[in-house]
Amino acid sequence: DVKVTQSSRYLVKRTGEKVFLECVQDMDHENMFWYRQDPGLGLRLIYFSYDVKMKEKGDIPEGYSVSREKKERFSLILESASTNQTSMYLCASSFRKGQFFGPGTRLTVL
Amino acid sequence: KQEVTQIPAALSVPEGENLVLNCSFTDSAIYNLQWFRQDPGKGLTSLLLIQSSQREQTSGRLNASLDKSSGRSTLYIAASQPGDSATYLCAVSTSGTYKYIFGTGTRLKVLA
Numbered sequence: 001d002v003k004v005t006q007s008s009r010y011l012v013k014r015t016g017e018k019v020f021l022e023c024v025q026d027m028d029h030e031n032m033f034w035y036r037q038d039p040g041l042g043l044r045l046i047y048f049s050y051d052v053k054m055k056e057k058g059d060i061p062e063g064y065s066v067s068r069e070k071k072e073r074f075s076l077i078l079e080s081a082s083t084n085q086t087s088m089y090l091c092a093s094s095f096r097k098g099q100f101f102g103p104g105t106r107l108t109v110l
Numbered sequence: 111k112q113e114v115t116q117i118p119a120a121l122s123v124p125e126g127e128n129l130v131l132n133c134s135f136t137d138s139a140i141y142n143l144q145w146f147r148q149d150p151g152k153g154l155t156s157l158l159l160i161q162s163s164q165r166e167q168t169s170g171r172l173n174a175s176l177d178k179s180s181g182r183s184t185l186y187i188a189a190s191q192p193g194d195s196a197t198y199l200c201a202v203s204t205s206g207t208y209k210y211i212f213g214t215g216t217r218l219k220v221l222a
Contacts, residue, residue: 004153031208042214043199050208090153094208098144098159099201103152 003027004102006091012108019078021105023091031094032074034058034066036087037104043090049074081109112137114202116213123190124221131185131216133200138178141203144210145174145185148197157198158185190220 007022025032034046035058045058047066055066063085067075074093078085086109091102113136123129133143142161146154158167158174160183166175173186183200197217201210 033209043212045209048209088151092154094203094210098142098156099203099208099210100156101146101153106151 004091004093004100006089006102006105008105009103010106010108012110013078013081014110015082017078017081017109019081019107019109021076021078021089021091021107023074023076023093023102024072025074025093025100026072027093027095027100028071029093029095029100030071032068033092033094033099034064034074034076035090035092036060037090038087046076083109085109112140112202112204112211114200114211114213116198116200116216118216119214120217120219122219122221125190125192127190127220128186128188129190129218131187131198131218133183133185133213135181135183135202135211137204138181139204140178141208143174143176143183143200143202145172145183146199146201148199148215154199190218192220192222194218194220 004025032049035043044060048056049068065077089105092099115134144159145157148154160167160176171188176183197215199215201212203210
């Protein structure tokens, strides 16, 4: 079975802090994704990576950056956290057999 | 631009009932369609994947069908149980990128 893990289930940070969210998958998938999920807005794609060191902006990339130095790891970076980035962050990886998600990180920015 | 719609947004049914969840999409040029389940505060769990050349997939009490020409998929749940209570999301991917467009989900409550 595919396993996607995320570094934290819950995270509390202060406004202006730099935040790192990490995601690791164990199935050698080419594609990895970061989404945020908010009530009433559904899942929104932040960034997408289709290979090591390759990235593509999603629908809401502002305020975020990503890093993919190794195939199995995809990091989401909030350069200067703001309260409107309080959300559930979901990482996923995919290949031909569909998309597989991690357990999510609930981030609260105070 | 691909849009995915799920109706109804919420559904309550008594235990034991068979039910159908609907998913529609605007562009029939899809690579595959995937159904997920999400429990509150958790990530998404993959239920079924239907590739564009397939008409349906089954897993246990779940059966998903795909009609690309009409832009529709249904998820059939047989003999529903309280443990089936969750939000169900469908997502479609377009060719070549493996990017997925998600519907906003149907929140299902199965009453004991």
